[in-house]
Amino acid sequence: MTKNRISVTCRAKVNLTLDVLDRRPDGYHNLASVMQSIDLADILRIELVNHPGIEITSNQSDIPTGPDNTVHKACSLLLNAVGSDNGVQITLEKHIPHQAGLGGGSSDAAGMLVGLNYLLGNPLPKDELYKLAAQIGSDVPYFLIGGTALVKGRGDVVEKLLDVPQLQLVIVKPDVGIPTAWAYSRLAELSRKRTASTSAMVEAIHTKDRKSVVDHLFNDFELVAVEEFPAIKTAKQDLADLGAEATLLCGSGSAVFGVFSSSTVTYRAAEQLAGRYPFVVPTITTTSAIMFSGV
Numbered sequence: 001m002t003k004n005r006i007s008v009t010c011r012a013k014v015n016l017t018l019d020v021l022d023r024r025p026d027g028y029h030n031l032a033s034v035m036q037s038i039d040l041a042d043i044l045r046i047e048l049v050n051h052p053g054i055e056i057t058s059n060q061s062d063i064p065t066g067p068d069n070t071v072h073k074a075c076s077l078l079l080n081a082v083g084s085d086n087g088v089q090i091t092l093e094k095h096i097p098h099q100a101g102l103g104g105g106s107s108d109a110a111g112m113l114v115g116l117n118y119l120l121g122n123p124l125p126k127d128e129l130y131k132l133a134a135q136i137g138s139d140v141p142y143f144l145i146g147g148t149a150l151v152k153g154r155g156d157v158v159e160k161l162l163d164v165p166q167l168q169l170v171i172v173k174p175d176v177g178i179p180t181a182w183a184y185s186r187l188a189e190l191s192r193k194r195t196a197s198t199s200a201m202v203e204a205i206h207t208k209d210r211k212s213v214v215d216h217l218f219n220d221f222e223l224v225a226v227e228e229f230p231a232i233k234t235a236k237q238d239l240a241d242l243g244a245e246a247t248l249l250c251g252s253g254s255a256v257f258g259v260f261s262s263s264t265v266t267y268r269a270a271e272q273l274a275g276r277y278p279f280v281v282p283t284i285t286t287t288s289a290i291m292f293s294g295v
């Protein structure tokens, strides 16, 4: 019997590097970034039903449940692409904070594409799913690959890398949200010295050199985030004071992660910071982004 329900684990990401390069004729920026899945995830429950319509319910009341939701977009794009007149009932259990730079909405959209495609009998090959993913958002294609990956172009050119040596992290989100479009425009106003951070990170990963990975963590957006939001600077300092070997802004912010040397110090740091920030979680790097987890 074919299944009509599936549960999908949709993991968040951090950027181990993020170089924002030139502005493109389409208004987007070219990027060079190493993206990395982490063990912090939303759970998406998808059920195929016989009557038309896309219905989303969530454990969080403040997320949109209509066409603005990336999961809704992914669902209707896929139904249209395959000409299905099925309806879909979706439960979105959010754990990844939004406006954090952790890619929650993008991961959920990728999970929706893969999960719904499966329920429909896999009518679309991977390259067609990529095309739909790129229409939803710049970093959605990455989540179809997951793990450790080199991301280029607008975010749509994704190349799988060797898995990074596992890192123990604490993620902290201060009480500020940084709109992605604002961060890009602010960055464009600054004259920056170009570094070759992403190529050095790729080399560190290739040689499985954990120390070099930690030494080459870099994010162009950190400059504008630290300058504009003192809370980001404080979060980095708090993580460093609790023993983080390095700290870095997640994507375009506003979450920050710290890298720790053992699970003991990771959990101790997370415990100390809980209550001081709206969101604190200890986590580890993982080798995949999307995982089916049964019904």
Ligand code: C5P
Pocket: 027, 028, 029, 030, 031, 136, 137, 138, 139, 153, 154, 155, 180, 181, 184
């Ligand atoms: O595609 P996405 O919705 O993630 O992008 C949000 C905004 O971030 C875009 O409207 C654009 O202003 C900016 N952006 C960019 N270059 C990228 C990705 C995003 O300028 N590669």
